[in-house]
Amino acid sequence: MTKRFSGSQFVVFARLTKFAQVGFGAAIALNLSINPSLAGDPFRTEKPHEIGDQTQAAFEAIFQQGNYPAAERYLQQALAKEPNEPLAYAMKASLAYGNKDWAKLNTYSQKTLETAQKLIPTDPLRGNLYTAVGHFLEGSVILIREGTVNGVPEAFGRLRQVYQYLDKAEAISANDPELNLIKGYMDLLLAVNLPFASPDQAIGRLQENAAPQYLVHRGIALAYRDLKRYPQALESVDRAIKSAGENPEIYYLKAQILKRLAEKEKNQQVIKEAIANFDKALTKKSQLPSSLVKQIESERKNALSLNNSR
Numbered sequence: 233m234t235k236r237f238s239g240s241q242f243v244v245f246a247r248l249t250k251f252a253q254v255g256f257g258a259a260i261a262l263n264l265s266i267n268p269s270l271a272g273d274p275f276r277t278e279k280p281h282e283i284g285d286q287t288q289a290a291f292e293a294i295f296q297q298g299n300y301p302a303a304e305r306y307l308q309q310a311l312a313k314e315p316n317e318p319l320a321y322a323m324k325a326s327l328a329y330g331n332k333d334w335a336k337l338n339t340y341s342q343k344t345l346e347t348a349q350k351l352i353p354t355d356p357l358r359g360n361l362y363t364a365v366g367h368f369l370e371g372s373v374i375l376i377r378e379g380t381v382n383g384v385p386e387a388f389g390r391l392r393q394v395y396q397y398l399d400k401a402e403a404i405s406a407n408d409p410e411l412n413l414i415k416g417y418m419d420l421l422l423a424v425n426l427p428f429a430s431p432d433q434a435i436g437r438l439q440e441n442a443a444p445q446y447l448v449h450r451g452i453a454l455a456y457r458d459l460k461r462y463p464q465a466l467e468s469v470d471r472a473i474k475s476a477g478e479n480p481e482i483y484y485l486k487a488q489i490l491k492r493l494a495e496k497e498k499n500q501q502v503i504k505e506a507i508a509n510f511d512k513a514l515t516k517k518s519q520l521p522s523s524l525v526k527q528i529e530s531e532r533k534n535a536l537s538l539n540n541s542r
Contacts, residue, residue, distance in 0.1 A: 281358055281410075284314030290323060295447065298479035299519040300327070318348040318362035325369045330521050334376055341369035357404045361411055364397035368418075394418075409443035416442050417451050424458040431455055446475030453485060462493040480520060484513040484528050491535050503539045507532060 290306035293299040304327065310320040325340035345366025352359030371390035375383045401411050419434035435455060438448045449472040456465035469486045476482060487509035494502035510532035517525045 281355060283319060284310055284317050286310035286313055287317050287320045287323075290320070294323075296476050296478055297519070298481050298516060300521055301519065303327070316347055316350065318344050318351060318358075318366070321347055322362065322365050322369065329372065330523065332523075334373070337369070337376070338373050341366060341373050344369055357401055357408060357411070360397045360401040360404070361414065364394045364401065365414065367391075367393040367397065407441045409441060412437055412441040413443065413447060413451075416448075420451055420455040424455055431459055444475075446472045449475070450482065450485070453489065457485070457489050457492065460492070460496075462489055462496065465489045466493070480513040480516040481524075483509045487513060487528075487535070488531065491531070491538075494535075495538070500539060503535055506535050507539060510535060 286306050286309040290303045290310060293302035293306055303323075307320055307324055307327075310317065311324070314320060321340045321343040325337055325344055328334075328336035328340055344362060348359055348362035348366050350359075351362065367390045371387045371394070374387045374390065377383065378386070398411075398415055401408070402415075405411065416434060416438035419437060420431060423431035423434045435452055438451055442448050442451075449468045453465045453468035453472060456462070456468060466486070466489055469482065469489060472482050473486065487506045490502050490506035490509060493499070494506060510528060513528055514525070514532070517528070520528075
């Protein structure tokens with residue numbers, strides 16, 4: 233399954249860094265509905281793996297509530313109490329990317345890789361999986377530091393290693409929900425940007441084997457949005473809202489889909505629905521990173537202008 237990579241895929245790899253906070257961060261998130269009998273591993277209903285409570289709480293803050301300040305607090309506790317959990321470092325790296333703190337991104341990318349490699353002897357599935365994540369994050373650092381052109385040779389090696397370690401994890405448990413969530417997101421991002429890739433195959437991976445479901449629906453909605461299949465994108469984002477309606481980022485995603493659909497169909501009513509969803513996302517702007525709030529406000533302003541012009 234290890235892939236050969238063309239030059240065009242490095243453009244996609246560069247684009248993946250832009251998804252590090254939302255896309256890839258979501259891909260490595262936990263299911264946030266807590267089952268006491270499976271504390272620490274809401275991914276799996278059978279043969280749970282131990283994941284720290286503070287790490288789990290951090291992901292609950294982000295992916296159920298969309299509350300980044302709370303997530304930062306939980307992650308600080310996770311680093312102190314659960315120092316051997318690579319997922320915590322991966323999320324710190326993702327948040328550093330969102331804040332454009334390249335020094336911290338570099339530090340936590342390295343820590344993700346180091347802790348994942350140490351985990352391989354005791355938990356080879358998750359150890360190999362997060363070793364892939366660590367190489368992915370370090371590839372992002374290379375492209376940020378060196379630029380897309382100059383960073384390509386070294387990033388090429390990292391991208392190969394990402395898929396090599398994903399292969400190793402898949403050989404251990406091909407149907408594992410955590411593995412399929414992460415790989416499903418990565419495959420979707422490649423599929424919507426490369427003409428020879430199959431988005432339907434990537435969507436199938438998420439639908440059949442990934443968990444939790446609301447992150448599955450969110451990823452599929454993102455893919456359909458980028459593929460300009462807006463009715464299907466709306467169906468998926470509405471399913472995500474039913475599972476995690478407290479997260480303002482999901483309403484932001486729905487607003488984006490509605491705005492693009494309105495532009496395509498020249499439908500003023502749909503533009504109004506998009507604006508309403510932008511507004512709903514902004515009711516919790518104190519929970520979101522300032523850069524994301526500015527982006528939502530900018531897109532809302534654009535939607536409002538479009539509405540007024542009609």
